[in-house]
Amino acid sequence: MKGIFIIILMLAILNSCKKESVRLSNNANDIFWLSNAGADMPIWVKGNTASKIMILLIHGGPGDGSYSYTGFETDQLWKQYSFAYWDQRDAGAAAGNNNYANLSLEQMIEDLQKLVIVLKYRYGSNMEIFLMGHSFGGLLGSGYLVNGDNQKNIKGWIEVDGAHDYPESNTLERQMLIDTGTSEIAKSHYVAQWNKIVNYCNGHPANKSLDIDLQTDNYAAEAENYVNINHTNPGINYFSVSSPLSLGTNYYHLYYTDAGRKFLQSLEPLSYTDQLYKITIPSLLIWGKYDFTVPLGSGTHALANLGSVYKHLVIMPHSGHIPMNGDPDLFEETVSEFIEAVR
Amino acid sequence: MPLYLHGSFFYDFPQSFGAATGFDLPLRSKIIFTKNKAGEEKAKYRDLIIASDIGFYRYPFNNSGIYFFQSIGKRYHNEKPYYFEWLARVGVLRTFYDGIVYSVDENNNVKILKDFGRYYAITGFAVIFGHNFERSTNSKPFAIDIKPSLWIQYPYNSFILPHFSVWLTFKYHFNRFHISVKQKLVKKSIKK
Numbered sequence: 001m002k003g004i005f006i007i008i009l010m011l012a013i014l015n016s017c018k019k020e021s022v023r024l025s026n027n028a029n030d031i032f033w034l035s036n037a038g039a040d041m042p043i044w045v046k047g048n049t050a051s052k053i054m055i056l057l058i059h060g061g062p063g064d065g066s067y068s069y070t071g072f073e074t075d076q077l078w079k080q081y082s083f084a085y086w087d088q089r090d091a092g093a094a095a096g097n098n099n100y101a102n103l104s105l106e107q108m109i110e111d112l113q114k115l116v117i118v119l120k121y122r123y124g125s126n127m128e129i130f131l132m133g134h135s136f137g138g139l140l141g142s143g144y145l146v147n148g149d150n151q152k153n154i155k156g157w158i159e160v161d162g163a164h165d166y167p168e169s170n171t172l173e174r175q176m177l178i179d180t181g182t183s184e185i186a187k188s189h190y191v192a193q194w195n196k197i198v199n200y201c202n203g204h205p206a207n208k209s210l211d212i213d214l215q216t217d218n219y220a221a222e223a224e225n226y227v228n229i230n231h232t233n234p235g236i237n238y239f240s241v242s243s244p245l246s247l248g249t250n251y252y253h254l255y256y257t258d259a260g261r262k263f264l265q266s267l268e269p270l271s272y273t274d275q276l277y278k279i280t281i282p283s284l285l286i287w288g289k290y291d292f293t294v295p296l297g298s299g300t301h302a303l304a305n306l307g308s309v310y311k312h313l314v315i316m317p318h319s320g321h322i323p324m325n326g327d328p329d330l331f332e333e334t335v336s337e338f339i340e341a342v343r
Numbered sequence: 344m345p346l347y348l349h350g351s352f353f354y355d356f357p358q359s360f361g362a363a364t365g366f367d368l369p370l371r372s373k374i375i376f377t378k379n380k381a382g383e384e385k386a387k388y389r390d391l392i393i394a395s396d397i398g399f400y401r402y403p404f405n406n407s408g409i410y411f412f413q414s415i416g417k418r419y420h421n422e423k424p425y426y427f428e429w430l431a432r433v434g435v436l437r438t439f440y441d442g443i444v445y446s447v448d449e450n451n452n453v454k455i456l457k458d459f460g461r462y463y464a465i466t467g468f469a470v471i472f473g474h475n476f477e478r479s480t481n482s483k484p485f486a487i488d489i490k491p492s493l494w495i496q497y498p499y500n501s502f503i504l505p506h507f508s509v510w511l512t513f514k515y516h517f518n519r520f521h522i523s524v525k526q527k528l529v530k531k532s533i534k535k
Contacts, residue, residue: 030442031405031441031442032442032443032444032445033440033442033445033459034444034445034446035444035445035446035459039500040444042405042442044404090500093405094500095406095438095499095500096461096499096500097461097498097499097500097501098498098501099501100502101501114446117451117453118445118447121445122443122445243357243358243402243405244357245356245357245505245506246499249499249502249503249505250500250502253500253501253502257502
């Protein structure tokens with residue numbers, strides 16, 4: 001009996017140790033979860049939390065998961081600051097039971113609001129949070145920032161090839177594919193490949209159907225192979241937070257089932273361009289020069305519309321849709337300069 | 344017929360590992376005797392078996408889980424020490440997330456959810472390739488087998504999450520555990 005009591009006591013002590021063992025570190029590697037509205041979302045914090053600066057990464061896709069971003073060469077940023085890699089609901093390693101009815105941009109904005117509160121609770125209210133939204137993360141991040149007084153919790157906004165305006169992105173994407181394709185065909189570069197893309201775009205107007213826009217996105221990704229941009233190979237760690245199985249399952253559900261496509265369809269008309277004036281925190285826009293998916297025009301348009309006094313657009317000269325891949329050193333340097341300027 | 348108690352280590356691709364324990368036993372056995380042209384007689388066994396397993400896995404930086412699987416299937420063996428089985432499996436899985444789980448209420452109060460995780464139904468199919476040392480020349484009361492298995496957990500984000508796992512199992516036959524099983528004898532002649 002005495003032995004059982006001691007075991008129960010030890011388990012209770014161990015459990016209480018688990019409660020709050022958060023220590024700031026210059027080499028943090030923490031995992032914790034946010035459970036909200038039926039979804040349990042992992043957040044992986046890496047890097048220098050002792051710097052009291054955290055970059056909260058809002059991944060793209062939707063559905064890509066934050067997993068793929070950990071492989072990019074962000075070593076220098078990890079040394080200087082910390083990153084919080086958040087898997088959005090129904091993406092990456094996020095789990096839950098029957099939660100698909102809650103999948104909407106509004107719900108994801110609420111998830112982000114709660115995540116920021118948890119980060120401040122966990123790491124201290126003086127932790128300075130910079131939001132970094134890539135691609136679809138640009139839509140989600142913009143939606144969060146124009147909402148209520150959310151900006152008071154955020155030190156700066158970094159939009160990386162962000163799709164804050166889906167209809168505009170779709171229109172510019174199609175036009176850029178046609179223009180670049182026509183020009184490249186005239187130079188006899190990848191003629192067969194470009195002909196296929198240009199013919200498709202000419203025959204399929206943007207913003208008419210989800211299928212057309214998804215196919216155009218596929219061609220936009222493919223087109224990056226036919227212009228001279230850099231593709232470094234991200235070193236993906238297969239023993240990190242997300243399993244390729246959960247990532248693949250969530251991705252498949254989103255893109256190849258009616259339930260997922262209903263959500264994707266709901267994003268198609270969304271635009272925050274006319275609300276960007278509400279964003280007044282320091283903002284950095286990073287764009288790949290050869291981004292066909294969300295072309296540079298979206299970035300210049302956002303720069304003109306943002307309400308921030310401190311706002312910059314930096315073009316990555318060797319990049320497509322993923323500048324952290326195309327210009328990793330310049331990307332790190334640009335982010336670091338921005339943070340140091342506004343912290 | 345023997346009742347086996349077993350212990351297993353398993354690996355769930357690509358990054359979980361765990362252990363399990365349980366038992367398996369035959370419910371019915373069919374013995375098929377065949378006689379070839381030379382008059383040699385051989386016996387083949389077809390056992391209807393059930394197996395129960397309780398186990399856990401650890402998926403670092405993601406979740407840990409405890410599960411119970413109830414299986415039914417067939418065991419194929421003859422006078423040689425090798426055996427083959429297939430099992431259809433159903434069960435229940437309870438996960439526990441790795442790390443602290445937070446929730447935030449409508450007043451923005453943060454709460455820590457203790458031992459938080461989810462229940463899932465699980466089902467799958469396994470095949471087993473084993474070696475029964477009881478049938479070896481130098482008989483020992485144990486067997487080892489390897490069990491690749493495909494299984495799914497449901498509902499995972501209103502969908503399914505597939506798993507592929509491999510179990511390495513050590514089975515021990517305690518002498519005191521013997522059960523009586525209904526046996527059916529079938530005799531066949533092979534003309535060639």
